[in-house]
Amino acid sequence: MCTPNGTAAFAQLFGLLALILLLVWLLHYREGFEYDSENPLRVFNVHPFLMFFGFIFFVGQAMLVMAYRTNQSERMNQAKYQTLKILHMALHLIAIILGIVGICAVFKYHDMINLEDVYSLHSWIGLGTFCLFGLQWLFGLGFMLRGAAQSRAAMAPWHVAGGRALFFMAICAALTGLMERTTLNPVPQRRESHLINFTGLAILLFGVFVDMEVGFYRLE
Amino acid sequence: MCTPNGTAAFAQLFGLLALILLLVWLLHYREGFEYDSENPLRVFNVHPFLMFFGFIFFVGQAMLVMAYRTNQSERMNQAKYQTLKILHMALHLIAIILGIVGICAVFKYHDMINLEDVYSLHSWIGLGTFCLFGLQWLFGLGFMLRGAAQSRAAMAPWHVAGGRALFFMAICAALTGLMERTTLNPVPQRRESHLINFTGLAILLFGVFVDMEVGFYRLE
Structure with a gap:
């Protein structure tokens, strides 16, 4: 998926880096993750893992798959293009399913320690984005299955713009x-705090490079 | 600056909304803002105000000014285009100057209450973005003043992609x-917390719509 611009390669690099740093954080500094644990912290840890690796990472891959098309030197044949579209849809579906599990994990954690749900800015942005994301997926599927070629072409710039906006969110x-995690108990010490910061920067740069790659995408 | 797509209008709407909510928060729930105050909290409050209204808001306006060009039905004459470029540069310059004051405010606050500088994920992202932003401005200025038309055209997609990435950051x-503010002392109560969340959503949507408007921009 490396283009002449190289932005897709950077996206993959930072995506993998973020995944590794996240795993080091959760497995070495925290107590690992397990959905059915008695330990609330282990249940909570399923949330950051699945929301990044399950949701954001797969959504990024789905976007890169479609951007790949326009970086081909020749126009792609229709059969191959259909395959890419199905892959784009399927990767998003996986992302949504894993995202639902990840969101359930944090609600379960709140139940276990009696914390209020959907209180912070993080939760508002996260849940809002996830719901809109589900709608975007349904519209995309509807167009793929039933849309006439003309209306598909008219919707395409909005589908791309909406997808980028939701990925940004x-x-x-x-x-x-x-950021919320670093301020909750147990508060991380210096080294762990730096590790979390580097994880955050890697996630941010994954987002920036995926978005940049899609920005070089030209609708035909 | 309203385009047929209307995204610029939404950007302005959410930008103003974010400004109003931020002012209500700082003036009603917090103790207002003043750079030369003896009260550390009033010094701190200069930071969110200037980083949003001074920096992000002006950068957004500068981006919308350039995006405006391609939503004209006819090709713009060269003199008018030069004026837009100078406006784009000047708005960014104002943003950088106000941003520097805003960053100084938070360092002054840290000095007053003996807090460590550049520790959190927020500070890493913020300072990193601001430094890269300064470089992007210098490169942009260099090209405007000295670049040959051909090299300008080759750099333009990178200038746009880089600018969007930095705005995103x-x-x-x-x-x-x-997010960091809501967890520091004094911790906001329910109503203030909701106000902060709405402010955050308005800032996010300002970013989304500015980015979307620029995404409809086509380099000629």
């Missing part, structure tokens, strides 16, 4: 979430 | 900053 949700 | 810095 998802990155904001991730960063506000990391 | 600035919005992330703002939201992580609001």
Whole structure:
């Protein structure tokens, strides 16, 4: 998925880096993650893991798959294009399913320790983005299955602009979430805090490079 | 600056809304803002005000000014285009100057209450973005003053992509900053917390619509 511009390669690099840093954080500095644990912190940790690796990472891959098309030197044949569209849809579907599990994990954690749900800026951005994301997916599916070629062409710039906006919002949700985590008990010490900051920067740069790659995408 | 798509109008709407909510928050719920105050909280409050209204808001306006050009039905004459470019540069210069004052305010606050500088994810994203932003401005100025038409045309997509990425990062810095604020003492109560969340959403939507408007921009 490397284009002449190289932005997709940078996106992959920072995506993997963010995943590694997140795993080091959760497994080494925190107590790991497990949905069915008795330990609320282990249940909570499912949330950052799945919201990044399950949701944001897969959505990024789905966007890169479509951007790949226009970086081909020749116009792609229709069959291959259909395959890419199905892959784009399927990656988003995986992202949505894993995202739902990730959101359930944080509600379960709140239940376990009696914390109020949907209180912080992070939760408002995150849930708002996720709901709009579900709508965007349904519209995309509707157009893929039933839309006439003409109306598809008219909707395409809005589908791309909407998708980029939602991805942008998802990155904001991730960063506000990391920020919230660093201030909750147990408060991380210096080294862990730096690790969290580097994880946040890697997630941000993954977002920036995926968005940049899609920005070089030209609708035909 | 209203285009047929209406995204610029939405950007202005959410920009103004964010400004109003921010002022209500700082003046009604907090103790107002003053750079030369003896009260550290009043010094601190200069920071969110100038980083949003001084920096992000003006940068957004500068981006909308350039995007305006391509939503004209006819090709703009060269003199008018030069004026827009100078306006684009000048708005960014104002943003940078006000941003520097805003950053100084938070360092002064840290000095007053003996807090460590540049520790949180917010500060890393914010300072990183601001430094890269200064470089982007210098490159832009260099090209405007000395660049040959051909090299300008080659650089333009990178200038746009870089500017969008930095604006995206600035919005992330703002939201992580609001998030940090809600967890520091004095911790906001329910109503103030909701007000902060709405302010954050308005800033996010300002960012989304400015970015969307620029995304409809086509380099000629």
